[in-house]
Amino acid sequence: MIELKSAEEIARMAVTGQFVGELLAELRGVAAVGVNLMDIEHHARRRIKERGAESCYWDYAPSFGRGPFRNVLCLSVNDAVLHGLPHDYVLRDGDLLSIDMAASIDGWAADSALSVIVGSPDPADLKLIEATEVALAAGIAAVQPGGRLGDVSAAIGKVAHSYGYSVNAEFGGHGIGRTMHEAPHVSNDGRPGRGIKLEPGLTIAIEPWLCASTDKIRYDKDGWTIRSADGSRTAHSEHTVAVMADGHQVLTRRPTHSTTSADPNHEARHGE
Structure with a gap:
């Protein structure tokens, strides 16, 4: 069942979203050559505790995982794209790191993700990250009252394909x-005009993710980490968005900074 939120409830989600966005921006600055993934994880744990928030990941045990998940971040490196299990790994020059987090404050959740290159960037990696950010911005722009969920999915898929990537x-x-996870599912490809109607009060996490040269995936033995099947690089971008009477509101907006000019923080303004 899909629950539409009131304006007051969306405002409460926005409080959580602000925290998530600010912490993700902070973690992007923490990620550097020579930093251990577990240092990033423990940094996030401290911040979540200090804020009085709760991690939506801790003890999460879906059917596909080898749970329960006992971390507050998903940290996915290079060919890992989703649900990367934080572990003892020291970041190297040129690594592509995706950071995903969801937290709850006073019972209201928000979810967001970004990808960043540590040290010297490879142009192909920059293009891949840019594609996810442009796709996210396009998906957000399609969140309009009276539209359809398929409009969002189609917008994401159109961008991905225009960059030459396939979509899983x-x-x-x-x-x-x-x-953290409610109905509906938001596919990263689809047909416009299809799916549920976008009504004010609907809150969704939009999260395009791409692999450089495949749409197939494989799982690590840890039961969580999802990688590109062919070992190619991956990237992931995500924001929590609310449908408003006059457009949309990005609830996890981060302090302005981007690896590309396509950052949805710039593109996805309320009501656009």
Whole structure:
């Protein structure tokens, strides 16, 4: 069942979203050559505790995982794209790191992700990250009252294909609110004009993710980490968004900074 949120409830989600956005921006600065993934994880744990928030990841045990998940971040490096299990790994020059986090404050959740290159960037990696950011911005722009969920999916897929990437439809975005994962599923490809109607009060996490040269995935033995099947680089971008009467609101907006000019922080303004 899809629960539409009131303006007051969306405002409460925005409080969580601000925290998530600010912490992700902070973690992007923490990620550097020579830093251990577990140092990033423990930094996030401290910040979440200091804020009085709760991680939506801790003890999460879906059917596909070898759970429960006992971390507050998903940290995915290079060919890992989703659900990367933080572990003892020291970041190297040129690594592509995706950071995904979801937290809850006073019972309201928000979810967001970004990808960053540590040290010297490879142009192909920059293009891959840019594609996810442009796709995210396009998906957000399609969030308009009276539209259809397929408009969002189609906008994401159109950008991905225009960059020359294929799209995996096994994992995508999702509804969010009182819990991290709610209905509906938000595919990263689709047809405009299809799917549920976008009504004010609907809150969704939009999260395009791409592999450089495949749409197939494989799982690590840890049961969580999802990688490109061919070992190619991957990237992931995500924001939590609310449908408003006059457009949309990005609830996890981060302090302005971007690896590309396509950062949805710039593109996805309220009501656009």
